[in-house]
Amino acid sequence: MITAIRSYAFSLLALIWTGGLCILYLPLLAAPRHVHAAGVRFWARGLLVLLAAVCGLRHRIEGCQNVPRQAAIIAAKHQSAWETIALGAILDRPLFILKKELLSVPLIGWHFRKAGNIPVDRAMGAKALRGMLPAAAAAIAAGHQLIVFPEGTRVGLGESLPYQPGIAALYARIEAPVIPVALDAGRFWPRRSAIKRPGTITLSFLPAMPKGLDRRAFMAELEARMEGETRRLLAQPDPPGSNKDRTAVVDGRAARDLK
Numbered sequence: 001m002i003t004a005i006r007s008y009a010f011s012l013l014a015l016i017w018t019g020g021l022c023i024l025y026l027p028l029l030a031a032p033r034h035v036h037a038a039g040v041r042f043w044a045r046g047l048l049v050l051l052a053a054v055c056g057l058r059h060r061i062e063g064c065q066n067v068p069r070q071a072a073i074i075a076a077k078h079q080s081a082w083e084t085i086a087l088g089a090i091l092d093r094p095l096f097i098l099k100k101e102l103l104s105v106p107l108i109g110w111h112f113r114k115a116g117n118i119p120v121d122r123a124m125g126a127k128a129l130r131g132m133l134p135a136a137a138a139a140i141a142a143g144h145q146l147i148v149f150p151e152g153t154r155v156g157l158g159e160s161l162p163y164q165p166g167i168a169a170l171y172a173r174i175e176a177p178v179i180p181v182a183l184d185a186g187r188f189w190p191r192r193s194a195i196k197r198p199g200t201i202t203l204s205f206l207p208a209m210p211k212g213l214d215r216r217a218f219m220a221e222l223e224a225r226m227e228g229e230t231r232r233l234l235a236q237p238d239p240p241g242s243n244k245d246r247t248a249v250v251d252g253r254a255a256r257d258l259k
Helices: 002-024 026-030 033-055 082-090 100-104 108-115 126-141 166-173 215-235
Strands: 057-062 072-076 094-099 118-120 145-148 178-183 199-205 247-250 253-256
Touching: 002 026, 002 033, 002 108, 026 033, 026 108, 033 057, 033 082, 033 108, 057 082, 072 082, 072 166, 082 094, 082 178, 082 199, 094 100, 094 126, 100 108, 100 118, 118 126, 126 145, 126 166, 145 166, 166 178, 166 215, 178 215, 199 215
Parallel strands: 057 199, 057 247, 072 145, 072 178, 094 118, 094 145
Antiparallel strands: 178 199, 247 253
């Protein structure tokens, strides 16, 4: 019961935080993109602070040496809304490949567009993929970390879906390291649930994928790495007291977990 009350309290506060900043940030729609990006990062970090303070949900990062500070393609597991917030707060210059429909949402969709996130119309299939590549290449050339969820949608805890071909096209056609990322956010913030259990989410950055693989070998290796690391994380118990003393990476520095 207490967990549910705290979860719904967070949802209310997150709505107020997000709606208020969307309105407050309206002048930033006319500002340079790097100024707007700083505002978005502040929003994301604020949500992580709320999660810790209200729900007792914090995080730690493994593989800190693999967190890119330069242009890269981030191939991340997708279990909840948490990783969309956390990656936006942790990475220096994050951009997302996201559903086109999100750009039509009033206020927040305007900020998604201003940030330079790349929309994809999934109903268009291969044509959408071809249209995405020039924008993705431009984002990498500008020094961004481009975040892709290879399964295309959130998946349940311990489940996996076929990895979509878009990530292989990015690997083959864009000169940038592909960093696999595994996590166990679904243990604490399940898909399609408002309940958020207290604890410590682990976000694991793996070494960059080898260069020069053919499409089939790349997809097999990427899936093996991400799913194997995810299984390892899910097999680990949340250590006692782990929500009190965890280290996160913020702007390339080690810092206490946004307390």
